[in-house]
Amino acid sequence: MKVAFPYMGTTVIYKKLIELLGHDVVEPPEPTQRTIELGVKYSPEFACFPLKVVLGSYIEAVELGATTIVTSGGHGPCRAGFYGETHKKILRNLGYDVDIIVFDDYKSDKTGTIKKVRRLKNGKSWFYLWKSLKTVYSMAKSLDNIEKRIEKMRAYEVNRGECTKAWQTIKTWFDEVENIEDVRKTEGKSNKLLGEIKLIEVPEPNKIKIGIVGEIYVVMEQSINLRIEEMLGGLGAEVERSQYLSKWIDFNLLPKGIGKEHELNILKKGEKYIQEIIGGHAKQTVGHIVDYAERGFDGVVHLMPFACLPELVSQSIIPAISKEHNIPVITLSIDEQTGAANTLTRMEAFMDLIKSIKRTKIA
Template structure:
């Protein structure tokens, strides 16, 4: 068995460690790129959302390199994501690719037994003992948590850094050195080392950067290619950003959801505007907008793919939140036709607006 998976931010680093620990061969697709999007768009239904297309491109690039099993997560409530696995499988079969899909659905949807059965199918190909398998899983979870911590810290601190570009440089070095580590243990050491380095980056006490929360559809906010590397662009502009939805958030949220104890802060914050889960992460988007105001952020940027049903609903509610709380919120909709120049102009104009708004408030004090 040679497994592959779609890209989602830094998950490929943890996935490499997981499969290395399990002793299962794995093909990591090239980082999402134009070629993956073009291949995916060519074979996907035209109206399907962007993540589907990029993921399909990821799989085909991996299959061409010998992958025969695709592992994806599933079930994001009543939206198209629940159908991704089935549809992608059919498309690949029609294209003549003989691949197996393992869909790791949430235990609240398929039951814990079925989830273990699916995981068991994969781990049956591992020649490691039970303890080693469990250790591989824990190492992978630790790696993704550490990577999220490094990334979160770097993106927030970059607005305060004394030497421009230091956080971004350390973050990129961390990713490449972690990925090239010889073993999961070495990978953890590398990320811990950079975690410390980023925590100790010298900051300018005089700086009070613009702070922006990145909210919206989980795939498009985490996978940098799909949002045209917006977090990197904001870092370069000296803006501090925060994104609550991360792969490690997803792991925790999924594990706690059967008990109803997941993301209590977000649920509480969203209850006046969207009290129910309507699919995708629309409710989280609403809750995060409210929390952004409570955390003292200057504004929020919502990103989602064209035609994303849950986020269209949040988009309709965000102006009310913006008005009630006095928090500017900009929405960016992405698809395969999104042009970088126009997209960045909008981001720059939004940051200008936040700066002017702040000056305005200060001048009135």
């Protein structure tokens, strides 16, 4: 069975899991203009942007020969939880013969989930599956740690683009790992590579820190969010995202009571503004803004797909938070129409604003 997956963030992680289980992996290409156009063409006009991009990327994967697509579902109440069903219907209507395996909340459908796991397990033992999961999880952790380091370094690199290049190299290294021992070694090697990159010395108070919050897909997928991290890095800002894959695994897949303190803490911070979890990451978004303000960040970039249901709620509330916590926040709503030049201008203006606030603070 030739297996593909939705393209989001550091895809080498999902690729590795499927590979370890002995399947042929069809890695969908990184979303390009063509992917977006394909997705837009066949998706409902008013569907949210990630649905369109993911559909485009599925079509490309099927063109490359994928026969099965594995993805996560959800329990709503945001539209993301219904992507799987919608994609199935659209692909079937287009005449593509592909099987989509959707992993929903395992609590609501235990037997169904086990059945799906058995299919993917590919005759391997449960122990082997457990070992593979552990390897992949440790890979997610290390890659996230490395990426976090890069997100800080980018602002100060002497030769533009060196960090991004190193990041590409590191991802290909991780593509080769086979067990936890390899992961550890590769992480060491990667950190050494990053250590060799020349950086400009900037005194601590002059450093500009920007948090990126919002809906998970546009925050994590750089090909869709106009490489906002590289853009901000190039303008001289350290960035930190609200979403990392390993954090998502911690919160959504691990059993109760393990590794959830961070996310629960964030949710608590958002409680004042959005009391209930209303789907997507709206409550986390407002929680993270408060968190960044408390940690002394200089500004926050809020990313959302055009007309994202939960993020519209947070967008409505953000002006109040920004005022109360005295932190500048800019919202970028992303869809197929978003242009890079326009966004760059807005980011430059935002950085100028932050710098002038900083100057008056220091003076």
